[in-house]
Amino acid sequence: MNNVELKICCICSNPIEAEFTENGDAYWLEGHNAEPVAEGRCCSKCNNNIVIPTRLLSAGLSIEETISVMIGRLAHGQMINEDE
Numbered sequence: 001m002n003n004v005e006l007k008i009c010c011i012c013s014n015p016i017e018a019e020f021t022e023n024g025d026a027y028w029l030e031g032h033n034a035e036p037v038a039e040g041r042c043c044s045k046c047n048n049n050i051v052i053p054t055r056l057l058s059a060g061l062s063i064e065e066t067i068s069v070m071i072g073r074l075a076h077g078q079m080i081n082e083d084e
Contacts, residue, residue, distance in 0.1 A: 007031060010040030011050060017043060048073070 006015040007029065016031035032047035034040050037054050052073075056066040 005029075007041060009043040009046055010034050010038045011042045011046040014043055014045075016041060 006018060008014070009016050009031065011034055016029070018026040019028035021027055031041040031043055032051065034042035034046070034051055036058060037046075037051050042051060053066050053070060056069055057063070061069070
């Protein structure tokens with residue numbers, strides 16, 4: 001595995017996890033765009049649990065529609081679990 005310097009999430013202040021290839025090589029270290037919640041980059045957990053729902057609500061979806069989208073993402077394995 002590569003020796004990589006991890007960036008810090010601008011929302012939770014935890015390290016932003018690197019994305020790795022099957023060979024263990026880091027290919028993405030930048031995390032996610034944290035707008036409109038914060039200026040900067042965020043980790044996957046904050047992106048999934050805070051940024052995406054905020055964007056959906058800002059786009060005019062109701063709370064019920066936003067919850068439905070998030071449940072769909074969870075069902076398709078697109079969300080990060082607390083234990084990861």
